[in-house]
Amino acid sequence: xxxxxxxxxxxxxxxxxxxxxPALSDKIGNKFDDLKIKEVGDGNLNFVYIVVGSTGxxxxxxxxxxxxxxxxxxxxxxxxxxxxxxxxxxxxxxxxEHVPEVYxxxxxxxxxxxxxxxxxxxxxxxxLVAGIEYPMLxxxxxxxxxxxxxxxxxxxxxTTEHKRDVAEYCANVELCRLTEQVVFSxxxxxxxxxxxxxxxxxxxxxxxxxxxxxxxxxxxLKSMFCERAQALIHGDxxxxxxxxxxxxxxxxxxxxxxVGPMGYDTGAFVGNLILxxxxxxxxxxxxxxxxxxKEWILKTIEETWVLFYKKFTAxxxxxxxxxxxAYLPEIYNxxxxxxxxxxxxxxxxxxxxxxxxxxxxxxxxxxxxHVEDFESIADAAKRAKCERQALExxxxxxxxxxxxQSISEVVTAIRQSQ
Amino acid sequence: xxxxxxxxxxxxxxxxxxxxxPALSDKIGNKFDDLKIKEVGDGNLNFVYIVVGSTGxxxxxxxxxxxxxxxxxxxxxxxxxxxxxxxxxxxxxxxxEHVPEVYxxxxxxxxxxxxxxxxxxxxxxxxLVAGIEYPMLxxxxxxxxxxxxxxxxxxxxxTTEHKRDVAEYCANVELCRLTEQVVFSxxxxxxxxxxxxxxxxxxxxxxxxxxxxxxxxxxxLKSMFCERAQALIHGDxxxxxxxxxxxxxxxxxxxxxxVGPMGYDTGAFVGNLILxxxxxxxxxxxxxxxxxxKEWILKTIEETWVLFYKKFTAxxxxxxxxxxxAYLPEIYNxxxxxxxxxxxxxxxxxxxxxxxxxxxxxxxxxxxxHVEDFESIADAAKRAKCERQALExxxxxxxxxxxxQSISEVVTAIRQSQ
Ligand SMILES: Nc1ncnc2c1ncn2[C@@H]1O[C@H](COP(=O)(O)OP(=O)(O)O)[C@@H](O)[C@H]1O
Ligand SMILES: Nc1ncnc2c1ncn2[C@@H]1O[C@H](COP(=O)(O)OP(=O)(O)O)[C@@H](O)[C@H]1O
Ligand SMILES: [Mg+2]
Ligand SMILES: [Mg+2]
Ligand SMILES: [Mg+2]
Ligand SMILES: [Mg+2]
Ligand SMILES: [Mg+2]
Numbered sequence: 001x002x003x004x005x006x007x008x009x010x011x012x013x014x015x016x017x018x019x020x021x022p023a024l025s026d027k028i029g030n031k032f033d034d035l036k037i038k039e040v041g042d043g044n045l046n047f048v049y050i051v052v053g054s055t056g057x058x059x060x061x062x063x064x065x066x067x068x069x070x071x072x073x074x075x076x077x078x079x080x081x082x083x084x085x086x087x088x089x090x091x092x093x094x095x096x097e098h099v100p101e102v103y104x105x106x107x108x109x110x111x112x113x114x115x116x117x118x119x120x121x122x123x124x125x126x127x128l129v130a131g132i133e134y135p136m137l138x139x140x141x142x143x144x145x146x147x148x149x150x151x152x153x154x155x156x157x158x159t160t161e162h163k164r165d166v167a168e169y170c171a172n173v174e175l176c177r178l179t180e181q182v183v184f185s186x187x188x189x190x191x192x193x194x195x196x197x198x199x200x201x202x203x204x205x206x207x208x209x210x211x212x213x214x215x216x217x218x219x220x221l222k223s224m225f226c227e228r229a230q231a232l233i234h235g236d237x238x239x240x241x242x243x244x245x246x247x248x249x250x251x252x253x254x255x256x257x258x259v260g261p262m263g264y265d266t267g268a269f270v271g272n273l274i275l276x277x278x279x280x281x282x283x284x285x286x287x288x289x290x291x292x293x294k295e296w297i298l299k300t301i302e303e304t305w306v307l308f309y310k311k312f313t314a315x316x317x318x319x320x321x322x323x324x325x326a327y328l329p330e331i332y333n334x335x336x337x338x339x340x341x342x343x344x345x346x347x348x349x350x351x352x353x354x355x356x357x358x359x360x361x362x363x364x365x366x367x368x369x370h371v372e373d374f375e376s377i378a379d380a381a382k383r384a385k386c387e388r389q390a391l392e393x394x395x396x397x398x399x400x401x402x403x404x405q406s407i408s409e410v411v412t413a414i415r416q417s418q
Numbered sequence: 419x420x421x422x423x424x425x426x427x428x429x430x431x432x433x434x435x436x437x438x439x440p441a442l443s444d445k446i447g448n449k450f451d452d453l454k455i456k457e458v459g460d461g462n463l464n465f466v467y468i469v470v471g472s473t474g475x476x477x478x479x480x481x482x483x484x485x486x487x488x489x490x491x492x493x494x495x496x497x498x499x500x501x502x503x504x505x506x507x508x509x510x511x512x513x514x515e516h517v518p519e520v521y522x523x524x525x526x527x528x529x530x531x532x533x534x535x536x537x538x539x540x541x542x543x544x545x546l547v548a549g550i551e552y553p554m555l556x557x558x559x560x561x562x563x564x565x566x567x568x569x570x571x572x573x574x575x576x577t578t579e580h581k582r583d584v585a586e587y588c589a590n591v592e593l594c595r596l597t598e599q600v601v602f603s604x605x606x607x608x609x610x611x612x613x614x615x616x617x618x619x620x621x622x623x624x625x626x627x628x629x630x631x632x633x634x635x636x637x638x639l640k641s642m643f644c645e646r647a648q649a650l651i652h653g654d655x656x657x658x659x660x661x662x663x664x665x666x667x668x669x670x671x672x673x674x675x676x677v678g679p680m681g682y683d684t685g686a687f688v689g690n691l692i693l694x695x696x697x698x699x700x701x702x703x704x705x706x707x708x709x710x711x712k713e714w715i716l717k718t719i720e721e722t723w724v725l726f727y728k729k730f731t732a733x734x735x736x737x738x739x740x741x742x743x744a745y746l747p748e749i750y751n752x753x754x755x756x757x758x759x760x761x762x763x764x765x766x767x768x769x770x771x772x773x774x775x776x777x778x779x780x781x782x783x784x785x786x787x788h789v790e791d792f793e794s795i796a797d798a799a800k801r802a803k804c805e806r807q808a809l810e811x812x813x814x815x816x817x818x819x820x821x822x823q824s825i826s827e828v829v830t831a832i833r834q835s836q
Contacts, residue, residue, distance in 0.1 A: 154644055159595050162644070163588040170585035177577050180743065189748035212755045219759060223744055226572055226580070227647050325598065326641055330607035337630045341637060 003109055006078070009062050011037050014049055017060075017111070023104040024060070024113045028053030042123075043240070043253065044069040044369060045076070050116055057118065058103055063110040063255070069369070076174055080255040081110035083172040087257035088114065090232060091148045098144040098249050117243045117250050124249075125239040125372055128276040129283065131293045138303035140249035141242070141269060146311035149262045152232035154326035156319055162259070166229045169258040175235070176226070176258055183363045184222035188215050193368035200384030204391055205366045217398045221355050229259040237268040238360070239276065240371075263352025266308065271357025271394075273301050274414060275364060275373050278390035281418075282377030298411045305350070305407035313342045351401045354410065358397035365391050393417050421527055424496070427480050429455050432467055435478075435529070441522040442478070442531045446471030460541075461658070461671065462487040462787060463494070468534055475536065476521055481528040481673070487787070494592055498673040499528035501590040505675035506532065508650060509566045516562040516667050535661045535668050542667075543657040543790055546694040547701065549711045556721035558667035559660070559687060564729035567680045570650035572744035574737055580677070584647045587676040593653070594644070594676055601781045602640035606633050611786035618802030622809055623784045635816045639773050647677040655686040656778070657694065658790075681770025684726065689775025689812075691719050692832060693782060693791050696808035699836075700795030716829045723768070723825035731760050769819045772828065776815035783809050811835050 003017060014037060018024045028035065034054050041048040041061075045068050049060045063081035067074040085105040092099035104113035127134060154162055186194055188209055196205050208214060234241070235256030243250045277297045280290040320338065321329050332341055364371045365387045374390075377383035393414060404410050421435060432455060436442045446453065452472050459466040459479075463486050467478040481499035485492040503523040510517035522531035545552060572580050604612055606627055614623050626632060652659070653674030661668045695715045698708040738756065739747045750759055782789045783805045792808075795801035811832060822828050 154641070159598060159644060160591050163591045163594070166647075167585040167588035170581040170588075173578050173581045176581070177743075180577060185746055185749060189746065209749075212752075212758060215749055215755060216758055216762060219745060219750070220762075223572070223648075226577060226744070229584075229645050229647060230641075325595075326644070327637060328603055328607065331603060331627075331633055332637070334630075337633060340630060340634055344634060344638075 003106070006065075006108055006110065008064055009047065009049065009060070009109075009111070011039075011049075014051070014060060017109070018051065021104060021106075021113075024051075024058060027056045027058050027103060027113075029055040031055065041068065045080075045255065052116065057116040058113050059100075059116045061112045061114070076178070078110035079107075080172065080175050081105075081112060082107050083169065083175070083257050084253070084255035085112045086168075087232065087234070087254035088112070088252075090152070091144075091234070091251070091254065094151050095144050095147045098140055098251055100250055100252055114252075117248075117252075120245050121243040121248065121250065122245075123240050124242040124244045125272070125276070127244055128239060128273075128297070129279070129372055129376055131280075131283065131288060131290060133293070133296050134244050134246065134249070134300075136247055137244065137249060138300050138307055141251075142304050142307035142311055144249070144251055145237075145266055145269070146308050146315060149231045149233070149265065150312055150315040152259070153230055153262070154324060155316055156322065156324045158323055158325050162229070165232055166259045169232070172256075172258050175256045176260075179235070179256060180222060180226065182368050183359055184218055184225065187363045187367045188218055191368075194366060195368070195370070196366045197374075197380055197384040197387055200381060201366070201387060201391075204388055208362065208366060208391075208395075211395070213399055214395055217355065218359060221359050221398075224261050224352070225264060225356075228261045231259065231262050232257060233260045233262060233265045234268075235260065235264065237265045238371075239269070239272040242269075261352055261356070263349055264356045266305075266349065266353040267356030267358075268360055269357075270301055270304065270353055271360040272364075272371070273297055273304075274357065274393065275361055275371055275390055277301075277414060278386050278393070279371075279373035279377065282374065282379070282382050282386045298415060301414075302407050302411045305353075309346055313346065316342060347405065350404065350407065354397045354401035354404060358394040358401070361390055361394035362398075365394075389417065421524070424483075424526055424528065426482055427465065427467065427478070427527075427529070429457075429467075432469070432478060435527070436469065439522060439524075439531070442469075442476060445474045445476050445521060445531075447473040449473065459486065463498075463673065470534065475534040476531050477518075477534045479530045479532070494596070496528040497525075498590065498593050499523075499530060500525050501587065501593070501675050502671070502673035503530045504586075505650065505652070505672035506530070506670075508570070509562075509652070509669070509672065512569050513562050513565045516558055516669055518668055518670055532670075535666075535670075538663045539661040539666065539668065540663075541658050542660040542662045543690070543694070545662055546657060546691075546715070547697070547790055547794055549698075549701065549706060549708060551711070551714050552662050552664065552667070552718075554665055555662065555667060556718050556725055559669075560722050560725035560729055562667070562669055563655075563684055563687070564726050564733060567649045567651070567683065568730050568733040570677070571648060571680070572742060573734055574740065574742045576741055576743050580647070583650055584677045587650070590674075590676050593674045594678075597653070597674060598640060598644065600786050601777055602636055602643065605781045605785045606636055609786075612784060613786070613788070614784045615792075615798055615802040615805055618799060619784070619805060619809075622806055626780065626784060626809075626813075629813070631817055632813055635773065636777060639777050639816075642679050642770070643682060643774075646679045649677065649680045650675060651678045651680060651683045652686075653678065653682065655683045656789075657687070657690040679770055679774070681767055682774045684723075684767065684771040685774030685776075686778055687722065687775075688719055688771055689778040690782075690789070691715055691722075692775065692811065693779055693789055693808055695719075695832060696804050696811070697789075697791035697795065700792065700797070700800050700804045716833060719832075720825050720829045723771075727764055731764065734760060765823065768822065768825065772815045772819035772822060776812040776819070779808055779812035780816070783812075807835060 036052045038050045047062045063078040065078045066072045100115040234254045241253040280294045284290040454470045456468045465480045481496040483496045484490045518533040652672045659671040698712045702708040
C-alpha cells in the first residue's frame with residue numbers, strides 16, 4: 001500500500017501507514033501485535049487517533065476536506081493540517097515545554113504524528129467544569145503566550161522575516177474566513193447555524209442583533225482580525241485547545257494559525273476563563289458551592305495577564321538591542337521612553353484582549369459552537385441564567401474595554417457583576 | 419541581440435529592445451529613423467526614457483538593482499519594477515482616467531513601457547513651486563484615491579481575494595523596508611543620510627530626536643505601516659508621483675505599492691500639499707506675494723478630503739450588498755448604523771491621514787530625501803524659516819491628530835499657524 005494520494009484513515013489503513021513510516025513505527029519499537037488504537041477526536045473539525053504500544057505511543061491527527069461537526073456539506077481545505085503542524089513546530093521551537101513535539105507530517109495525507117499527551121492530561125475545559133485548580137496554569141500559559149507572540153512580532157524580528165510568514169499563512173485563508181464568520185458575523189445576524197438556550201435567551205440574542213454600538217465594535221474587531229499582521233498567533237487558543245495536569249500545560253490544535261493580532265490569542269484564553277467563571281454557579285451543589293473555585297479562576301485571569309505583561313516586557317528588554325525592526329535601539333533605548341513605549345503597547349494589547357475575548361464569549365452563547373462549561377448544565381433555566389450574566393459582561397467589555405487600565409479593574413468588574 | 423538576461427539600458431540597447439518588442443515598436447509605427455530618445459529620470463530610484471517617433475510615443479522605465487540617488491552602494495531589488503507595473507495595471511483598471519496605460523512589461527529586464535504623458539503634463543510639485551492652480555486636482559485625485567483604496571479593501575472584496583494580494587505584495591519587502599527606515603526611523607535618530615538646512619535647523623533636528631511623545635507616535639505609525647493590510651496602496655503618493663495639466667491628473671511611480679494602511683496614501687498627498695503651503699513664503703516676491711495661491715492650496719486640501727469622503731462612502735453605499743466581507747449586509751444594512759459605521763471609519767482614516775502625512779512632512783525636512791518646494795528657495799535663512807513652520811505643524815499634527823474631527827479644523831489650524 002502506498003500513500004501517494006490522500007485517503008481518509010481508518011484503523012486498518014492507519015496501521016499500514018505506520019508500518020510504512022519509520023518516524024512513527026520507531027516510536028512503538030516496530031511492534032504491532034499489542035497496538036491499541038482509539039479515535040478520540042471530540043473537536044469540531046478533525047480526527048484524532050491515539051496509538052499506544054508496549055514501548056511507546058503517539059497521536060495521529062488527520063484533517064478531512066470538510067468540517068467534522070457539520071459533515072461534507074461544509075467543505076474546508078485539508079491544508080489546515082499543514083498550517084497546524086508548521087505552527088506546532090514554530091511555536092514548539094520557541095516554547096518546547098508547552099507544545100507537543102511533532103514526530104511526522106505528511107502534507108498529502110494531511111496527517112500529523114505527535115506526542116501523545118498521556119493521562120492524567122485532560123482538556124483544560126473539562127478540568128474547569130470539574131472544578132479542579134491548576135496552580136501552574138497562569139505561569140505556564142503566560143510563558144507560552146509571551147514567548148510565541150513576542151518572538152514572531154516585529155519587536156523581535158525583521159520585516160523580511162515577518163513578511164515571509166505573513167505571505168505563507170495567507171494561504172490558510174479558509175480557516176481565517178471561518179473565524180470571521182462564526183466569531184465576528186453570525187452572532188450579529190440571523191443565521192441557520194446560530195443557537196442559544198431557548199426560549200430563555202431569545203430576547204437576549206435578538207438584543208445583540210439590534211445593538212448598534214456593539215455591532216460597531218464588532219466591525220472594528222473584525223477588521224483588526226483581518227488586517228493586522230502583528231504576530232504568528234495560534235488562532236484558536238480556548239480552553240479546549242489546552243491539555244493540563246497539575247504540573248504540565250500543553251497547547252495543541254493550532255490549525256487556525258496565521259499572522260494576526262496578538263490580542264486574539266490572549267483574548268481567547270482570558271475570555272474562555274471568564275466563561276468558565278460564569279458557568280460555575282450552574283455546577284454548584286450542596287457539596288461544593290464553587291465560591292472558592294470562582295475566586296481561583298479570577299486569580300488565574302489576573303495572574304495570567306500580570307505574568308504575561310512581565311514576561312513579554314522582559315523579553316523586550318532582553319532583546320532591545322537585537323535585530324527587531326519595530327523599535328530601533330538608537331531611537332528607543334532610553335529608560336524613560338522604553339517604559340513609556342511598553343506601557344502604551346501593553347495597555348493597547350489589554351484592550352484588544354478584552355475586545356477579542358468578549359467577542360469570543362458572545363459567539364459561544366448565541367453562535368454555532370457552544371462550550372461544555374455551559375452545555376453540561378442540564379437545567380436549562382439555570383444554564384440560561386449563567387449564560388445571560390456572561391453575555392452582559394461580554395457586551396460591557398466589548399463596548400467599554402478602553403476604560404480599563406489594568407487587569408485588576410477587569411477582575412473587580414466581573415466579581416461585582418454577581 | 420536577445421534579452422534573456424537583465425541588462426541596464428543605454429540608448430543603443432533600448433533601440434534594439436524596441437525593435438524586438440512589437441508592443442513597443444507598433445506604438446511608433448515601426449519607424450526608427452526619426453526616433454528621439456531622452457533619459458529624463460529625475461526621481462531617486464530609476465531610469466526613465468522618453469521615446470518619441472513621428473507617429474507615436476511611449477516611456478520606458480527601468481529599475482536597476484540599486485538606488486539611483488545613492489549608487490551601487492545601496493542595493494535595491496529590481497523586482498520593484500514588477501510591483502510597479504502590476505499596480506499600474508490594477509489601479510489603472512479601477513481608475514483608467516488617472517493612471518497611464520501600461521503597454522509592456524518585462525520582468526527579466528525590470529522594464530515597463532507605458533504611455534508618455536506628453537507636455538504640457540508636468541510634475542505636480544513643479545507646478546506648486548511655480549504657483550500654478552490646478553482647478554481639477556482635488557476632483558481627480560479624490561477620484562483616484564477613493565476608487566483604488568475602496569476596491570482593494572475588505573469593504574469591497576472577499577478575504578480570499580484580499581489575502582492573495584497581501585501574499586503577493588509581501589515580496590515587495592525591500593521597498594517597504596526603505597520606507598520604514600527613511601520615513602519612520604531615520605528622522606528620529608542620528609543617521610549619516612539625514613540632512614537639514616544647517617545651522618538654522620540644527621536645534622530643531624535635535625529636538626525631534628529628543629521628543630519622546632513624538633517618538634511614541636512615530637512607533638505607532640510605523641507599526642500600522644508594517645502590520646495593517648487595509649488596501650492595495652500606491653505607497654509613494656507625494657506630489658512628484660503625479661503629473662498634471664489644467665484638465666488631466668496622472669498618478670505614476672507605484673513601485674512602493676503593497677497592501678498597507680489607506681492613510682499612508684491619503685496622508686502622502688495631503689502632507690505634501692501642506693509642505694507646498696509652507697514653502698510659498700519662500701517663493702513670494704514683489705510680483706506675487708503668493709497669498710492667493712496659499713489659499714488655493716488650503717482649499718485644495720479641504721476639497722480633496724471632502725470629495726474623497728463623499729466618493730468613498732458613495733462607493734460603499736453602492737456596493738453595500740456586494741461580496742465585500744468586512745461589513746455584511748444582514749448586519750450593517752440599516753441606515754442609522756450604516757451612517758455610524760461610515761462616520762467612524764472616515765474619522766479614523768482622517769486621523770491616520772494626518773499622522774502619516776505629518777510623518778512624511780518631517781522626514782522631508784530632516785531626513786535623507788528633500789523636496790523641491792523647499793530646496794528651490796535659494797536663501798537658506800528664508801528656507802529654514804519656512805521649513806521650521808512646516809516642522810512645527812507636522813509635530814502638532816502627529817501628536818494631536820485625534821483631536822481633529824474634520825478637515826476644515828485642520829485647514830484652520832494651518833492658516834492660523836502663520
Ligand atoms: N497530542 C494529543 N494527546 C492526547 N490527546 C489529544 C492530542 N491531540 C488531540 N487530542 C485529543 O483529541 C481531541 C481533539 O483534538 P484537537 O486537536 O482539538 O482536534 P480538532 O481540531 O478537531 O478540534 C482533543 O480534545 C484531545 O482530547
Ligand atoms: N509616463 C511618463 N510620462 C512622462 N514622463 C514621465 C513618465 N514617467 C516618468 N516620467 C518622468 O520621469 C521622472 C521619474 O519618474 P518616476 O516614475 O517618478 O521615477 P522614480 O521611480 O525614479 O522616482 C518623473 O518625474 C517624470 O518627469
Ligand atoms: Mg480542538
Ligand atoms: Mg481544531
Ligand atoms: Mg518618482
Ligand atoms: Mg520610528
Ligand atoms: Mg519611484
